[in-house]
Amino acid sequence: MTFLVVEHMCKKYGDKIVLHDINFEVNKGEILAVAGPPGAGKTTLLKIIAGLLTPTTGRVLLEGRDITNTPPYERNFSMVFEVPPIYPDRTGYENIAFPLRLKKLPREEITRRVHEIADLLGIRHILDRKPHTYSGGEYQRVALARALVTSPQVLLLDEPLKALDAKIREEMVTWLKNLQRRLGVTVIHATHDPLEAMSIGDNVMILLHGVQKQLSKPSELLNKPLDIEIDEYISIPALNVFKVRVEEVLEESAVISLGNLKIKIPTRISKSYEGKEIYASIRPIDISIFKSEQPGSFKGKVVMSQYMGRNQLVTVNVNDISLRAIADKTFRIERDDSIYLQLKPERIRLYDLNTGKIIT
Amino acid sequence: MSRVVLRVENIVKTFGKTIAVNDVSFEVYERELFTLLGPSGCGKTTTLRVIAGLERPDRGRVYIDGVDVTDLPPKDRNVCLVFQEYAVFPHMSVYDNIAFGLKAKRISKLDIDNRVREVAELLDLQKVLWQKAGKISLSEQQRTAMARCIVIEPKLLLLDEPLSLVDAKIRERMRRELRKMQRDLGVTMVFVTHDQLEALMLSDRIAVMREGKLIQVGRPQEIYDNPINLFVASFIGSPTMNFLEGVLRVVKDKLILESDVIIELMRGIDTSLYSQLDGKKVIVGFRPEDAFISPEGLIKGVIQYTEIAGDKKIIHLRVSDKCSIRVFVDLYALVEVGDVASIQVNPLRLHIFDKETGNKLLRAGV
Numbered sequence: 001m002t003f004l005v006v007e008h009m010c011k012k013y014g015d016k017i018v019l020h021d022i023n024f025e026v027n028k029g030e031i032l033a034v035a036g037p038p039g040a041g042k043t044t045l046l047k048i049i050a051g052l053l054t055p056t057t058g059r060v061l062l063e064g065r066d067i068t069n070t071p072p073y074e075r076n077f078s079m080v081f082e083v084p085p086i087y088p089d090r091t092g093y094e095n096i097a098f099p100l101r102l103k104k105l106p107r108e109e110i111t112r113r114v115h116e117i118a119d120l121l122g123i124r125h126i127l128d129r130k131p132h133t134y135s136g137g138e139y140q141r142v143a144l145a146r147a148l149v150t151s152p153q154v155l156l157l158d159e160p161l162k163a164l165d166a167k168i169r170e171e172m173v174t175w176l177k178n179l180q181r182r183l184g185v186t187v188i189h190a191t192h193d194p195l196e197a198m199s200i201g202d203n204v205m206i207l208l209h210g211v212q213k214q215l216s217k218p219s220e221l222l223n224k225p226l227d228i229e230i231d232e233y234i235s236i237p238a239l240n241v242f243k244v245r246v247e248e249v250l251e252e253s254a255v256i257s258l259g260n261l262k263i264k265i266p267t268r269i270s271k272s273y274e275g276k277e278i279y280a281s282i283r284p285i286d287i288s289i290f291k292s293e294q295p296g297s298f299k300g301k302v303v304m305s306q307y308m309g310r311n312q313l314v315t316v317n318v319n320d321i322s323l324r325a326i327a328d329k330t331f332r333i334e335r336d337d338s339i340y341l342q343l344k345p346e347r348i349r350l351y352d353l354n355t356g357k358i359i360t
Numbered sequence: 361m362s363r364v365v366l367r368v369e370n371i372v373k374t375f376g377k378t379i380a381v382n383d384v385s386f387e388v389y390e391r392e393l394f395t396l397l398g399p400s401g402c403g404k405t406t407t408l409r410v411i412a413g414l415e416r417p418d419r420g421r422v423y424i425d426g427v428d429v430t431d432l433p434p435k436d437r438n439v440c441l442v443f444q445e446y447a448v449f450p451h452m453s454v455y456d457n458i459a460f461g462l463k464a465k466r467i468s469k470l471d472i473d474n475r476v477r478e479v480a481e482l483l484d485l486q487k488v489l490w491q492k493a494g495k496i497s498l499s500e501q502q503r504t505a506m507a508r509c510i511v512i513e514p515k516l517l518l519l520d521e522p523l524s525l526v527d528a529k530i531r532e533r534m535r536r537e538l539r540k541m542q543r544d545l546g547v548t549m550v551f552v553t554h555d556q557l558e559a560l561m562l563s564d565r566i567a568v569m570r571e572g573k574l575i576q577v578g579r580p581q582e583i584y585d586n587p588i589n590l591f592v593a594s595f596i597g598s599p600t601m602n603f604l605e606g607v608l609r610v611v612k613d614k615l616i617l618e619s620d621v622i623i624e625l626m627r628g629i630d631t632s633l634y635s636q637l638d639g640k641k642v643i644v645g646f647r648p649e650d651a652f653i654s655p656e657g658l659i660k661g662v663i664q665y666t667e668i669a670g671d672k673k674i675i676h677l678r679v680s681d682k683c684s685i686r687v688f689v690d691l692y693a694l695v696e697v698g699d700v701a702s703i704q705v706n707p708l709r710l711h712i713f714d715k716e717t718g719n720k721l722l723r724a725g726v
Contacts, residue, residue, distance in 0.1 A: 037527055136400065165400055166555040170598055174676070177665070193528045199667035199674075218668045222691070237532055285672075285691070304540060306561040307580045309597050310649040310688070313561070315536070329581075329649075 001064050003028040003186055004049075004154060009058030011044055018044050019210045022058070026154075026203075031180055031187040033201025035194045037233070041210040042190035046156045049188065050079045062153065078152035082159040084143035086131050092118070093127040096145045103150070117149045121179065136164045137172060144176075148183070157189040161196065173200055194234040198222065206230050226358055228279055228351040237284050237313050240323050243353070244280045246273045256280060256350075259319050261298055265345045269359050278359065279351040286347035287325035289314060289333075290340045297340035305333045316341060363390045364426075365548045366411065366516055371420035373406055380406040381417070382572035388516075388550060393542050395551045397559040398569035399595070404552045407569070408518050411550060412441045424515055439516040440509035448504050450494025454485055457493050457504050461512045479511045482545060498526055499534055503541075510545060517549045523558065535561050556596050560584065568592050590718040593645050593711060599674060601645045602685040605715065610638045617644050620680035621659050625710055626722075637722075641715040648674065648686045650709035653695075657702035659685070665697050677701060 002025040011019040019041045026032045034042050047053040049060055051072035059068045067075060086095050093114055100110045118124045121141045126134060134142065140160055147155060161169045161176075177200055180187055191197050197204045198218035206213040206221070214226050225231040232239050247262065248255040249271045255264050258280065265280075290297060300318040305327070312327050318341060325341060327333060350359040366388040373381040381403040388394040396404040409415040411422055413434035421430045429437045440461075448457050455476060462472045480486050483503040488496045493504055502522060509517055523531050523538075539562050542549055553559055559566050560580040567577045568591075576588045587593035593601050606619025615625045615637060625644065629637070649672075651659075661677035664684065668674075672688045675695055679685055687703050689695060712722040 037529065166557065167399065167595060167598075167600075171600070174599075177667075181665075195528075195669065199669065222668060233529065236529065238529075304536065306536065306539065307584075308557060309560050309580075309584045310647065329584075 002026070002061075003030075003063060005059075005061040006049065007059045007061065009045075009048065009055045009060070011041070011048065011053070012056045017210060019048075019055075020212075022207075022212050024205060024212070024215055026186055026188065028186055029184045030202045031177070031189055031200060033197035033204045034188060034190045034207055035192070035197035035204055035234075036190075036207035037192055039209075040207045042192075042207060043158055045207070046079060046158050046188060046190055049154070050077050050156050051075050052079075075154075076150065076152050077154045077156060078147035078150060079156040079158065080140075080143050080147045080160045082162045084140070084146075084160075086139065086142055086146075088131050091128055091130055092123065092134075092142050092145075095131070095142055096127075096149055099146060099150050113149055114145075117145045120182070121145050121148075135168075137168045140164065140172065144179075148185070153186065155185050155187045157187060159191055160189075162192070169196075176200065195236055198234070206233065208233065224358070224360075225349070227356045228281060228358075229356055231281050231349065231351075235281075235283050237324060237326070239281050239283055240287070241279060241281045242321065243277055245277055246275065249274045254350075256348075259321050261318070261321075263343060263345060263348065265348050265350065267348075267350055267360065269350065273359070276353070278353050279356070280348050281351065282343055282348045284313060284324040284326045286344045287323060288342045288344070289316075289325050289327045289331065290342065293340050294342050297342045300339055300341050302333055302335055302337045302339060304335065314339075364388070365390050365392075365424065366394075366550065367421075367423040367426075368407070368411065369421045369423070371407065371410055371422070372418045373403075373410060373415060374418055379572050381410065383420075384569075384572075384574045385420075386567055386574065386577055388548060390548055391543075391546045392564045393539070393549045393551060393562055395553060395559045395563040395566045396569060397553055397556060397566050399554055401571075402569040403572040404554075404569050405520055408441070408520055408550060408552050411516070412439055412518050413437050414441075438514050439518055440512060440514040441518045441520065442505050442509055442522050443520050448493040448501050448508075450492065452493055453490050454480070454493055454496065454500075454504050454507075455489045458485075458507045458511055461508055465512070475511055479507045483507045483510075483541060498530060499537065502526075502534060503537070506538075506541065510547065515548065517547050519549060519551045521553055522551075524553070524555070531558075538562065557598060560596070568595065570595075587711065588720050590643060590645075590713050593713070597647055599648050599669070599686050601647050601711070602651070602687075604644045604679075604683065604685075606642065606644065608637045608640045608642050608712075610634045617642070619644075620683055623658050623705070624707075625712065626707065640721070642721060643713045643715050645711040645713065646705045646709060649688045650706045651685075651687045651703045652706075653687070653689060653701050654704040655702065657704035659705070660700060660702045661685070663695060663697050663699045663701055666695060675701065677703065 004026040006022055006024050009022040036042050048055050059066055096114045097110050118127055123141045126138055161172050189200055204218055204221050205215045213230050242258050244256040244258045246254055247257050249269055252268055253264055253266045254269050298318045300316040303315040303317055306313045311329050314325050314327050316323050364387045369385050371381050371384045396407055398404050410417050421428055458476045459472050480489055485503055488500055523534055563580055565579055566583050568575045570591055576592050584596055604619045606617045609616045609618055614627050615629050617623050617625055661679040664676045664678050666673055666675050673691050674686050675689055677685050714721050
C-alpha cells in the first residue's frame with residue numbers, strides 16, 4: 001500500500017484558487033521534492049498535509065486511512081520552516097526536548113532521545129548553548145533535530161535551506177540526503193530552487209501557479225519536460241528558446257529553420273506541423289563551441305563569457321540570434337572572438353506554439 | 361592595467377571586542393568590477409561601508425582618485441551605494457526615482473531631464489519611465505536603483521549583495537545584465553557577495569575574505585585554479601573540492617600520498633625538497649571535474665548516490681569509512697547506485713596543502 005496519498009486536492013481562498021487538483025503518492029522512506037517559484041502554493045500544500053490547513057476539496061491518506069480531518073497533533077508529522085521558530089532564551093537541549101515534554105515522556109527517555117538525535121545530526125556541542133551562538137547551519141540542524149526527535153511518520157520541510165549562505169546550503173543538501181537515508185524517514189521537501197529539488201528528491205513535483213505540472217524522477221524530468229514552461233523553469237543556466245518554422249516533416253525526423261539556419265532534428269512529428277511555427281529549446285550544455293568550422297556548425301561572435309569555475313557560460317550572437325553555450329574551463333575565449341557552434345540535434349526539444357506542450 | 365580609482369590602506373575596524381576588519385588593503389582600477397567575497401561575518405560589508413563613509417575605520421586610509429577621503433562624509437566622496445533591498449521609492453515614477461539625486465544637486469530642469477533620459481535609455485528603462493517603481497519587475501527595480509546612482513556620475517559604485525533576495529532563476533539573468541551594463545557604461549564597481557559562483561561570474565578580480573582578513577586577491581580563474589590555502593580551496597567551487605588526508609612519501613624521484621589509497625602525486629621532484637616533504641602530513645585536494653572514471657584509476661569506491669547538477673551528474677563515491685568523494689560524469693551517463701567505480705585524477709590539477717597550517721605546499725605539475 002502506498003504510504004502517503006494526496007487525492008484531488010484543491011484550496012481556494014474566496015475566488016482565488018491557490019491549489020488546483022493536486023494528486024500524488026509518496027512511498028515510505030522516499031523524498032518527494034516540490035519545486036516552484038515563490039507564490040506557487042508550496043507552503044499551502046505542506047500545511048494541508050501537516051493538518052494546519054483544511055483543503056477545500058480532496059483527501060490526504062496515510063497508509064490507506066483518510067486523515068484529512070485528523071488534527072495535526074494526532075498525525076505525528078513534523079514540519080520545519082524557512083526560519084524555524086526556536087526559543088531564543090532556551091538551550092539547544094531544551095529546544096529539542098520541547099516536543100517530548102509536551103508528550104509527557106519520562107525524563108530519562110527524553111534525555112536519551114535528545115542525545116541520540118543530537119549525535120546523529122552532529123550538534124552535541126551546542127546542546128548547552130543558546131540559539132544566538134549558532135551558525136546558520138547549526139540553527140537549521142537544531143530545528144531539524146526538534147522535528148525528528150518525535151520520530152515523525154512524515155517530515156515536511158518548507159524551504160529549510162533558503163536562509164543559508166550558498167556554500168552552506170550546498171553542504172546541507174548532501175548532509176540532509178545522507179541523514180534521510182540513514183533514518184528512512186519519509187520527506188516532502190519544498191524549494192524554489194529546481195536544482196536543489198533534483199539533487200535531493202527521489203521524485204520531483206513541479207508546482208507552477210498552483211498547478212501540478214509534472215511529477216517524475218529527476219532524470220526523466222530533465223530529459224522530458226512535458227511543456228515549455230517546465231523546461232524553462234528547471235533549466236539553469238537559462239534555456240535557449242526560439243520560435244522556429246517547420247520546413248519539412250520526414251519519416252523519423254524534421255527540418256526546422258531558425259533564422260537562416262536549417263537544422264535536422266531526429267524527432268518524429270506530425271505532418272500537420274509542416275510550414276507552421278513552433279518553439280524549439282536547447283540547453284547551453286547541449287551546444288558545443290569550437291575555434292574552427294565543424295560539420296553542421298554555425299559561425300557566431302562572442303558577446304560575453306562568464307567564468308563559472310568548472311566551466312564558462314558564453315553568450316554568442318549568430319546572425320540576429322543570441323545563444324548561450326557552455327564551454328570547458330580551459331577554453332580560451334574573449335569578447336568579439338569568432339567561434340563555431342554545434343547544436344546537438346537530439347537535444348533540441350520541440351513545443352507546440354499554442355499549447356506549449358512537448359511534441360514527440 | 362589602468363588607473364587606480366580606489367585604494368584601501370591597512371583598514372582596521374572593531375566593534376567592541378570584535379575585530380570586523382583586520383588590516384585590509386587593496387586597490388581597484390578604473391572600469392573594474394571588484395568583488396569582496398566571503399562567508400557571513402567575514403567583514404566584507406563593513407569594508408564596503410568604510411569605503412562609502414558610513415563607518416569610520418579605527419586605523420587605515422581610504423583614497424578615491426588619489427584623494428584621501430577617510431575623514432570626508434559620505435556625500436562628499438562621490439560614491440554611490442546600492443543596498444541589498446533596492447531603495448526605490450515605490451510610490452514614485454521610475455523617472456522621479458532616477459531624478460531624485462539630481463534634484464538635490466541644484467541642476468537646471470532641462471539638464472536633469474536630459475540626463476535622466478540618457479541613463480534610462482542606457483539601462484533600457486524608457487518603457488517603464490512613467491510607471492510607479494513599486495509596480496515594475498525586480499530586474500527593472502534593480503536597474504532603476506542603478507540608474508539613480510549612475511545619473512550622478514559617481515567615481516565608484518558600491519553594491520551590497522544586490523542580488524541575494526532575488527529568486528535563483530532570475531538571479532542568473534540579472535547577473536548577466538549587471539555585467540553587461542557595467543562594461544557598456546565603463547563604471548568602476550565594488551561588489552559584495554557571499555555567493556562564490558556569483559563572484560566568479562561577475563568579477564574582473566575577487567578578494568576572498570575570512571574573519572576580517574583578506575586571504576587572496578586575484579582574477580576568478582587564478583582563485584579557482586590556484587587557491588593559496590585550504591579555506592579558499594574549499595570555499596570556491598561548487599561542489600566543494602575533494603580532499604584526501606595522508607602522509608607524503610618520497611620514493612626515488614616520485615612523490616606519493618599514503619592515505620586510504622596510495623596515489624602518485626608527481627615525478628621528477630627536486631632532490632633538495634626530499635627531506636622537507638617526506639613524512640609531511642598533508643591534505644591533497646582535487647576538484648570534482650578534474651577526476652574521471654577509468655579502469656586504471658587507483659581511487660576505488662562504491663557509488664552511494666548520484667545527483668543531477670544542471671548540466672552534469674555528480675556521483676558520490678565512498679572510498680573509506682571517513683572519506684567520500686564527488687566526481688562529475690556526463691549528465692546522461694549510465695551509472696547506478698551500488699556500482700564499484702575507480703577514478704583517476706588529472707595529475708596536473710592536484711593541490712597539496714600542509715595539514716598543520718592549511719597553506720599550499722605544492723601545486724602538482726608546476
